[in-house]
Amino acid sequence: MSLLTVTRVEPLTPRMVRMTFTGEGLADLGTWPDQQLKLLFPKPGGSAFVSDSRDVSAWYQDYLAIPEPSRPWMRSFTVRSLVDGVLTVDFVLHGDDGPASRWAATAQVGDVIGRFGPSPEYARPLGTGDLLVFAGDETALPAIASLLELLPASQRFRAFVEVEDPAEEQDVPGVRWVHRSAGEDLVSVVTALDVPPSAWVWLGGEASAVRALRRHFAGLGVSKKDIEFSGYWRRSLTQDDAPTAEDLAEAQERIASLTE
Numbered sequence: 158m159s160l161l162t163v164t165r166v167e168p169l170t171p172r173m174v175r176m177t178f179t180g181e182g183l184a185d186l187g188t189w190p191d192q193q194l195k196l197l198f199p200k201p202g203g204s205a206f207v208s209d210s211r212d213v214s215a216w217y218q219d220y221l222a223i224p225e226p227s228r229p230w231m232r233s234f235t236v237r238s239l240v241d242g243v244l245t246v247d248f249v250l251h252g253d254d255g256p257a258s259r260w261a262a263t264a265q266v267g268d269v270i271g272r273f274g275p276s277p278e279y280a281r282p283l284g285t286g287d288l289l290v291f292a293g294d295e296t297a298l299p300a301i302a303s304l305l306e307l308l309p310a311s312q313r314f315r316a317f318v319e320v321e322d323p324a325e326e327q328d329v330p331g332v333r334w335v336h337r338s339a340g341e342d343l344v345s346v347v348t349a350l351d352v353p354p355s356a357w358v359w360l361g362g363e364a365s366a367v368r369a370l371r372r373h374f375a376g377l378g379v380s381k382k383d384i385e386f387s388g389y390w391r392r393s394l395t396q397d398d399a400p401t402a403e404d405l406a407e408a409q410e411r412i413a414s415l416t417e
């Protein structure tokens with residue numbers, strides 16, 4: 158059963174909480190860069206369990222077969238670490254308007270949620286090249302921090318993370334913190350950077366910022382296949398809301414860039 162039990166809750170900053178989980182099957186999972194998984198949050202009176210299937214299509218059919226009022230909310234998250242069957246996930250507390258954030262704000266040891274993944278089918282290699290550039294907001298910090306930990310000491314990189322204010326900074330060496338409270342924003346700071354076309358770029362975070370940065374780097378001549386990008390959340394839209402025309406166009410471009 159792909160259920161996860163909370164074993165530790167550790168506030169990291171005012172707006173970020175780290176949780177560790179144990180669960181069946183975790184010890185058998187491999188590890189690779191930027192592991193993403195789906196977490197399932199139970200609705201009141203409902204269960205977080207969906208299916209034992211490991212096949213994504215079959216699992217999703219089982220998910221859709223659950224009547225909507227009791228179908229758990231499904232949200233995307235990043236494996237901060239997975240060691241000896243213990244999974245660590247860092248949750249942004251952005252308010253009570255999302256079920257994942259709401260759950261994370263009050264979660265306690267012993268609480269149970271569901272998971273699907275991480276699946277090696279979605280593994281993407283870490284880029285190589287003279288310069289690697291990482292940029293994202295706090296939702297991408299778990300991914301950026303875990304990716305930076307994998308870099309050889311000789312690798313040149315620049316990393317930018319937009320957070321609310323200095324209280325949100327974590328001990329991640331090499332990060333240039335971008336503070337919204339000081340009037341800064343990720344796009345302005347990152348687009349001021351001098352980047353050669355040979356760079357490899359990783360982008361994650363609020364969708365319109367990711368989109369603007371992707372266009373910027375493509376405009377500088379960075380090959381689209383060397384720009385890993387993902388809109389992690391959309392302003393005023395939940396992860397259940399249908400994709401916008403821009404989301405769909407981006408998905409098409411992503412597929413096209415994989416075959417470039």
Ligand SMILES: Cc1cc2nc3c(=O)[nH]c(=O)nc-3n(C[C@H](O)[C@H](O)[C@H](O)COP(=O)(O)OP(=O)(O)OC[C@H]3O[C@@H](n4cnc5c(N)ncnc54)[C@H](O)[C@@H]3O)c2cc1C
Nearest residue numbers: 233234235249251255256257258389391392393394395396
């Ligand atoms: C591949 C991937 C990996 C991710 N990894 C992580 C991770 O490790 N940790 C993490 O915390 N998040 C991560 N995210 C982002 C997370 O999935 C979204 O923030 C998600 O919307 C949270 O769900 P929710 O139920 O709290 O809010 P939803 O129900 O999806 O949204 C409710 C409202 O909250 C707003 N909202 C959502 N997220 C934010 C935010 N960060 N700041 C301000 N407003 C917001 C929406 O615009 C909407 O109005 C990841 C996303 C992806 C696609």
